[in-house]
Amino acid sequence: MKVLAVTGYKPFEIGIFKHDDPALFYIKKAIESRILALLDEGLEWILISGQLGAEIWAAEVAFSLQEEYPELKVAVITPFFDQEKNWNEKNKELYEAVLAQSDYTESLTHRPYESPAQFKQKNRFFIEKADGLLILYDEEVAGSPVYMLNEAKKAQEKRGFPIYMITMDDLRSTVEDYTFYEE
Secondary structure, X not given: OOEEEEEEOOHHXXXXXXXXXXXXXXXXXXXXXHHHHHHOOOOOEEEEOOOOOHXXXXXXXXXXXXXXXXXXXXXXXXXXXXXXXXXXXXHXXXXXXXXXXXXXXXXXXXXXXXXXXXXXXXXXXXXXXXXXXXXXXXXXXXXXXXXXXXXXXXXXXXXXXXXXXEOHHHHHHHHHHHHHHHO
């Protein structure tokens, strides 16, 4: 596996409203664990669209791993220009920091937001270009990542496209693992 698309919940979808929420430590550890396992299988690129939440967190994890794994690269391919236009300043700063550190940035459509079709196009593009999907999502807790997941499931049926999920149970296990080690 060379290219891993990553997506998942936006912060508000899982009750995270601060950039220093303690839950982020565990979420990032769960993401890191999955990425590390795939690095051993030849992973070279993390592909995100730059959405707040799981995608930005995955990029931050990848950047922290680059010291030990310099071959790991991050690509940010946005669905349209200026996706951050209506975000608050803190979120814009976070996004711009990720763009500045990424190895490749591009917009799929070289236009501002026009319609939900741009998100559908982005989902299809990601699943077509990636060798697998890492998704922070639990099918029992609905949210926006379901659209990318549905696209990935179609690819899984057609060509055995791998889907790696991080569910709420996985996050609970990560918390337990780290709580156990701290005691």
